[in-house]
Amino acid sequence: MKDTQPGRSALELIWSFFASVKLSFFLFLTLAVASIFGTLIPQREHLHVYTKAYGETGARIIQALSLDDMYHSYWFLLLLTLLAVNLVICSLNRLPLALKVIRKDPAAEAKRVRKAWRSFTVDGGVQDNQDRLARELGRVVGKVHRAEVDGGVNLFAQRGAWSRLGVYLVHASVLIIFIGAIVGNLWGFDGRVFITEGQTVDHILIQRGKKLPLGFGVRLDKFTITYYKGSRMPSEYISDLVFINHGKEVKKWRLKVNHPVDFKGIDFYQSSYDQQLKSVKVLLTRKGQEPQEVQLYFQRWSKLPGGGEAGVQDFRPQVDMGGMYRGAVARILYRSPGKQPVALTAFEPGARMASRGEVTFQLKGWDMVSRTGLSVKYDPGVWFVWIGCILMTLGFLVTFYTSHRKVWLRLTPAGKGRTRVEIAGSANRNRVGLQRAMERLEQSIRNQKGKAE
Amino acid sequence: MAELSNQLITYVTFAYMAAAVLYLIAAVSGARRIALVGSGLTWLILAVHTTAIILRWVGSYEMGVGHAPFSNLFESLVFFGWTLVLIYLILELRTRMYVVGAYALPLVFATMLYALAQDASIRPLMPALKSNWLIAHVIACFLGYAGFGISAALSLLYLLTGQGRQPSSPRANALDNFIYQTVAIGFIMLTAGIITGAVWANSAWGTYWSWDPKETWSLITWFVYAAMLHSRYMRGWQGTRLAVFSLAGFVCVLFTYFGVNLLLSGLHSYAS
Numbered sequence: 004m005k006d007t008q009p010g011r012s013a014l015e016l017i018w019s020f021f022a023s024v025k026l027s028f029f030l031f032l033t034l035a036v037a038s039i040f041g042t043l044i045p046q047r048e049h050l051h052v053y054t055k056a057y058g059e060t061g062a063r064i065i066q067a068l069s070l071d072d073m074y075h076s077y078w079f080l081l082l083l084t085l086l087a088v089n090l091v092i093c094s095l096n097r098l099p100l101a102l103k104v105i106r107k108d109p110a111a112e113a114k115r116v117r118k119a120w121r122s123f124t125v126d127g128g129v130q131d132n133q134d135r136l137a138r139e140l141g142r143v144v145g146k147v148h149r150a151e152v153d154g155g156v157n158l159f160a161q162r163g164a165w166s167r168l169g170v171y172l173v174h175a176s177v178l179i180i181f182i183g184a185i186v187g188n189l190w191g192f193d194g195r196v197f198i199t200e201g202q203t204v205d206h207i208l209i210q211r212g213k214k215l216p217l218g219f220g221v222r223l224d225k226f227t228i229t230y231y232k233g234s235r236m237p238s239e240y241i242s243d244l245v246f247i248n249h250g251k252e253v254k255k256w257r258l259k260v261n262h263p264v265d266f267k268g269i270d271f272y273q274s275s276y277d278q279q280l281k282s283v284k285v286l287l288t289r290k291g292q293e294p295q296e297v298q299l300y301f302q303r304w305s306k307l308p309g310g311g312e313a314g315v316q317d318f319r320p321q322v323d324m325g326g327m328y329r330g331a332v333a334r335i336l337y338r339s340p341g342k343q344p345v346a347l348t349a350f351e352p353g354a355r356m357a358s359r360g361e362v363t364f365q366l367k368g369w370d371m372v373s374r375t376g377l378s379v380k381y382d383p384g385v386w387f388v389w390i391g392c393i394l395m396t397l398g399f400l401v402t403f404y405t406s407h408r409k410v411w412l413r414l415t416p417a418g419k420g421r422t423r424v425e426i427a428g429s430a431n432r433n434r435v436g437l438q439r440a441m442e443r444l445e446q447s448i449r450n451q452k453g454k455a456e
Numbered sequence: 457m458a459e460l461s462n463q464l465i466t467y468v469t470f471a472y473m474a475a476a477v478l479y480l481i482a483a484v485s486g487a488r489r490i491a492l493v494g495s496g497l498t499w500l501i502l503a504v505h506t507t508a509i510i511l512r513w514v515g516s517y518e519m520g521v522g523h524a525p526f527s528n529l530f531e532s533l534v535f536f537g538w539t540l541v542l543i544y545l546i547l548e549l550r551t552r553m554y555v556v557g558a559y560a561l562p563l564v565f566a567t568m569l570y571a572l573a574q575d576a577s578i579r580p581l582m583p584a585l586k587s588n589w590l591i592a593h594v595i596a597c598f599l600g601y602a603g604f605g606i607s608a609a610l611s612l613l614y615l616l617t618g619q620g621r622q623p624s625s626p627r628a629n630a631l632d633n634f635i636y637q638t639v640a641i642g643f644i645m646l647t648a649g650i651i652t653g654a655v656w657a658n659s660a661w662g663t664y665w666s667w668d669p670k671e672t673w674s675l676i677t678w679f680v681y682a683a684m685l686h687s688r689y690m691r692g693w694q695g696t697r698l699a700v701f702s703l704a705g706f707v708c709v710l711f712t713y714f715g716v717n718l719l720l721s722g723l724h725s726y727a728s
């Protein structure tokens with residue numbers, strides 16, 4: 004914000020550009036306005052969603068500006084990076100100055116003669132008064148330094164010089180949070196896994212369906228939903244999990260929403276659930292033979308009596324085919340020894356579309372099983388974020404509620420055995436607080452005199 | 457108990473109207489005594505208001521669905537009204553500037569009136585909302601909103617009484633300072649609100665930040681007030697501009713609070 008003078012090098016100009024509060028002011032408002040777009044335009048949708056809502060051209064503009072995933076776009080990250088650079092350079096620029104102010108020798112400060120905020124006289128000479136006034140100043144402000152200047156005595160005290168560092172704490176905390184977010188993005192992962200009751204999984208799905216091995220097993224023993232009394236509103240979703248390391252059950256945990264569990268640094272969150280088919284009961288009929296009841300399992304082969312294997316590939320508990328059929332449908336894969344599997348459809352009894360062939364299946368019943376959906380996270384950056392948040396809060400309290408106050412009392416002879424007292428003060432913020440302190444000081448200096456008389 | 461609470465809230469709302477009228481009369485006539493009566497009345501109503509909130513809290517446990525009374529729009533508005541009054545009275549205690557009440561109390565009354573128009577029944581909480589972090593989150597956010605709200609009231613006072621014409625008069629300076637200080641309170645509390653919200657989101661879903669519209673709007677509000685705090689360090693941004701800034705910030709607060717739910721969900725609904 005200094006004026007640009009001729010003769011300054013390009014580097015200096017760039018430096019002062021990045022050190023300026025005007026830039027941060029501009030960046031804050033730009034980030035605010037830019038962020039609005041991301042809340043108006045749906046994020047991370049398919050192209051056709053945008054075409055439908057905004058037309059071809061609109062969709063193309065949205066894609067060109069990455070407005071469909073704005074907060075991860077290069078230009079948005081660039082704005083954040085600029086803010087970080089601004090922050091670092093501005094702080095580097097000012098910190099030495101702040102340290103100089105903090106470390107300023109109080110003895111030298113005591114020698115300064117400042118313009119008085121208030122001036123009055125009290126009984127007694129300078130020598131009679133100075134100890135008492137020093138006591139009062141010490142009580143109201145802090146440690147007192149004396150100096151004799153131009154035939155008078157100066158008393159100086161200050162308080163909260165270190166509070167000037169509060170702003171730097173806030174600014175550093177922002178950087179720590181940024182670092183946490185970057186670390187989390189680079190080295191963390193974010194996945195999901197579904198586990199049916201009784202099943203053990205040893206890997207999860209991360210972005211784009213990629214599988215990530217966990218290095219240990221997680222088994223779901225039971226999934227439970229509890230309800231509020233006399234209501235259909237769920238009160239808890241609970242997964243009873245067992246963590247298995249090298250074949251040993253190491254940890255049992257009742258996982259609930261809002262209470263994640265940590266195993267080997269990886270966090271598991273209860274996030275969803277559904278019902279999955281476990282098995283179906285079907286009537287197996289081979290050409291020219293008596294039907295037999297058999298049990299088939301979901302996505303698993305079972306041997307059939309009389310040879311061959313079968314398993315359920317897909318199952319719908321309710322299918323509506325108009326007048327033709329209404330009911331459950333199972334898609335069954337069947338393979339006879341040495342042949343390719345064939346897909347057959349099994350309907351419930353009474354279907355008017357009987358399946359024909361070498362073997363047929365009729366659906367007699369089915370068993371569902373609960374399946375829990377867990378989010379699985381690993382975020383090595385999250386502690387940076389929390390530490391940054393704590394420091395930011397502390398930094399705010401320091402910046403907003405403490406200040407660097409300096410108060411001077413100057414005592415000069417006023418003739419007739421009286422002393423002139425001048426009060427002066429300065430503060431880097433909260434001038435109202437400073438005024439109050441000086442008023443209190445004035446009161447106590449005058450009052451005590453009054454009592455003594 | 458919940459019924460008694462609702463009854464009290466109705467009384468409280470209209471009592472605030474009475475207080476607002478007293479403050480307005482005092483502001484227009486300059487009669488300090490009337491302002492003092494308004495102030496006494498407001499303290500009294502705050503006590504009843506507090507009681508009503510506690511009764512609702514206890515009542516929800518009696519119904520077997522116990523939770524802190526911050527879970528739906530009705531409850532949040534009642535609490536927002538409460539935080540507004542609290543912050544205002546603290547300011548009044550410290551500054552003795554009763555004329556601010558003529559701007560703050562109508563805001564409180566409007567909030568409470570809007571609350572009365574909402575569904576006041578106590579509903580059980582879905583599991584994701586059962587978290588102590590959520591309680592801290594709501595309290596912090598609403599204290600923040602209230603700080604900004606009172607700051608906006610002060611800004612209106614600044615603008616409507618033409619302080620901008622003599623920006624270095626003691627009164628204009630004092631108002632400028634109070635606008636800044638209430639924004640500082642708001643900023644700290646909003647930050648605390650965003651942080652506790654992040655902690656809660658992290659324990660519920662494992663992400664402390666997911667750019668959902670509500671989160672993003674609270675961040676937008678935060679950016680606007682951050683800009684305002686830094687504008688102090690640029691020449692010429694005190695006085696009228698600071699007051700306008702504070703009002704603009706409060707518009708963002710209102711949008712974060714109401715607009716996101718009312719407007720953005722509608723915009724998004726076709727996508728789902």
Ligand code: HEM
Binds near residue numbers: 027086087089094
């Ligand atoms: C998200 C980022 C930031 C936050 C949360 C933040 C926060 C703060 C706060 C709370 C204050 C004290 C305000 C006051 O005294 O009223 C402050 C002061 C300041 N900030 Fe920032 N700030 C941020 C970014 C920046 C940036 C990018 C710059 C770059 C120029 C900057 C420059 C300053 C300066 C020069 C001060 C005054 C310091 C002083 O009193 O000597 N801030 N900041």
